[in-house]
Amino acid sequence: MNYYVTTSIPYVNGEPHIGFGMELVQADVLARAARQRNNKVLFSTGADEHGGKIAEKAREKGIDTKIFTDQMSQNFRDLGKLLNISNDRFVRTTDAGHEQRAQLVWEALDKDIYKSKYTGLYCTGCEAFVTEAIAKENNGQCPNHERAYEKIEEENYFFKLSSYSAQIEKAIKDGSLKIVPKTKRNEILSVIHEGLEDISISRPKDKISWGIPVPGDDTQVMYVWFEALMNYITVLGYPEHSDFKSYWPANVQVIGKDILRFHAAIWPGMLIALKLPLPKQLYVHGFITITGQKISKSTGLVVHPKEIVDKYSADVFRYYFLKHIPSYNDGDFSWEKLEAAYNNELANELGNAVQRTAAMIKLYQNNIIGNTPEATHDVAQYWEALDDCRFDKALEEVWEQVRGLNQYIDETKPWEIHKQGDTEHLREVLAYQVTCLLEIAELLEPFMPETSTKIRQTFETGVVRPIDGTLFPKSEKVTTG
Numbered sequence: 001m002n003y004y005v006t007t008s009i010p011y012v013n014g015e016p017h018i019g020f021g022m023e024l025v026q027a028d029v030l031a032r033a034a035r036q037r038n039n040k041v042l043f044s045t046g047a048d049e050h051g052g053k054i055a056e057k058a059r060e061k062g063i064d065t066k067i068f069t070d071q072m073s074q075n076f077r078d079l080g081k082l083l084n085i086s087n088d089r090f091v092r093t094t095d096a097g098h099e100q101r102a103q104l105v106w107e108a109l110d111k112d113i114y115k116s117k118y119t120g121l122y123c124t125g126c127e128a129f130v131t132e133a134i135a136k137e138n139n140g141q142c143p144n145h146e147r148a149y150e151k152i153e154e155e156n157y158f159f160k161l162s163s164y165s166a167q168i169e170k171a172i173k174d175g176s177l178k179i180v181p182k183t184k185r186n187e188i189l190s191v192i193h194e195g196l197e198d199i200s201i202s203r204p205k206d207k208i209s210w211g212i213p214v215p216g217d218d219t220q221v222m223y224v225w226f227e228a229l230m231n232y233i234t235v236l237g238y239p240e241h242s243d244f245k246s247y248w249p250a251n252v253q254v255i256g257k258d259i260l261r262f263h264a265a266i267w268p269g270m271l272i273a274l275k276l277p278l279p280k281q282l283y284v285h286g287f288i289t290i291t292g293q294k295i296s297k298s299t300g301l302v303v304h305p306k307e308i309v310d311k312y313s314a315d316v317f318r319y320y321f322l323k324h325i326p327s328y329n330d331g332d333f334s335w336e337k338l339e340a341a342y343n344n345e346l347a348n349e350l351g352n353a354v355q356r357t358a359a360m361i362k363l364y365q366n367n368i369i370g371n372t373p374e375a376t377h378d379v380a381q382y383w384e385a386l387d388d389c390r391f392d393k394a395l396e397e398v399w400e401q402v403r404g405l406n407q408y409i410d411e412t413k414p415w416e417i418h419k420q421g422d423t424e425h426l427r428e429v430l431a432y433q434v435t436c437l438l439e440i441a442e443l444l445e446p447f448m449p450e451t452s453t454k455i456r457q458t459f460e461t462g463v464v465r466p467i468d469g470t471l472f473p474k475s476e477k478v479t480t481g
């Protein structure tokens with residue numbers, strides 16, 4: 001079976017933050033797990049590079065806009081490498097391929113597009129229009145960017161999203177577009193139920209030139225949000241490429257809760273208008289606070305993914321954000337919580353189970369493991385959790401096995417069996433421990449690929465091979481920030 005998974009494509013006007021690091025890791029777990037189950041996987045991420053905000057940033061820095069986006073999108077590629085992300089594609093909305101195919105999408109939507117006068121309030125920081133009501137609520141100023149909304153009066157193209165409200169609502173209700181968690185599904189359903197309005201999908205070129213030209217009208221460029229959504233099919237080669245034919249619809253699209261409306265209302269509307277199937281599942285993650293406070297560049301409350309990886313490792317980053325940020329809710333990061341998870345769960349539980357099993361086989365059996373029994377643990381709940389993007393729950397299932405193994409060792413006391421000289425029984429006990437560890441390694445592969453490989457390399461050949469260093473060393477490099 002083919003399996004297609006995507007992340008959202010972040011806007012490249014700033015450095016990547018831990019929230020997007022988490023999103024990459026979540027999608028990577030889905031991709032790796034699908035590969036483990038012998039699917040043909042295509043995993044795509046990328047960068048959103050058009051719009052007035054980007055052009056403005058480049059101007060501030062005094063560099064050419066294209067050069068600016070080259071530099072900025074590289075930061076996001078580097079983040080993928082840093083976190084050991086196994087994506088197959090990296091789409092940039094300034095790629096010629098995306099630009100050309102986005103124009104084909106626009107042309108295919110032609111009968112649902114019309115030109116009209118637009119009057120409204122706009123925040124360039126958000127690259128979004130706001131309603132009068134919201135503007136009033138915020139005293140005429142965007143709370144995220146602390147800048148006054150600009151009053152805009154212009155001729156724009158509109159997409160007839162309103163005609164698809166009923167169909168979108170039906171698809172979400174009957175589960176053909178599954179949205180998890182349910183709270184997000186209900187939230188968007190109530191928005192759609194009110195009836196969706198047509199949306200403005202272009203800007204005059206004389207106001208914003210950094211965008212994809214509207215086909216057949218060189219006075220207009222596509223609105224960045226509208227065009228960015230198309231990346232999910234342009235990266236597959238919409239409309240004619242065999243990848244598009246064999247991988248669309250996506251199995252899971254991973255997004256953050258701030259862009260729910262774009263992905264659960266506008267994007268499905270576009271797809272229905274294009275007569276294309278909807279993605280099967282939309283997974284919506286929450287926000288991350290740092291020691292209980294909102295991430296904020298202005299107050300300096302920012303943690304870079306690289307700081308975490310440098311102090312610990314990519315696997316530790318992955319573990320923390322998959323296990324200790326609730327998959328269906330907002331969560332909190334602090335150096336203290338990370339260190340506690342590292343010491344208690346990774347070093348004392350997983351690391352310890354691996355280390356003492358290896359040490360006993362070395363000491364009592366000269367590293368010889370011998371035949372290992374079949375794995376017997378029920379992993380149905382683990383897979384069920386993964387199908388629902390409950391990464392925290394899937395890891396909890398793995399940790400039940402880790403704790404179960406440590407308990408088994410404590411109760412069976414192989415060192416006493418050794419004292420009694422019952423070598424056959426001792427061999428069976430230690431072989432069982434190895435089976436458990438290999439099973440744990442397999443379940444961990446999507447989550448912590450490097451740790452999984454180390455455990456397998458230690459035990460899978462029938463002879464214990466020494467681990468290159470301790471699995472999760474406790475050392476002074478672990479500091480609190």
Ligand SMILES: [Zn+2]
Pocket residue numbers: 123124125126127142143144145146
């Ligand atoms: Zn704003």
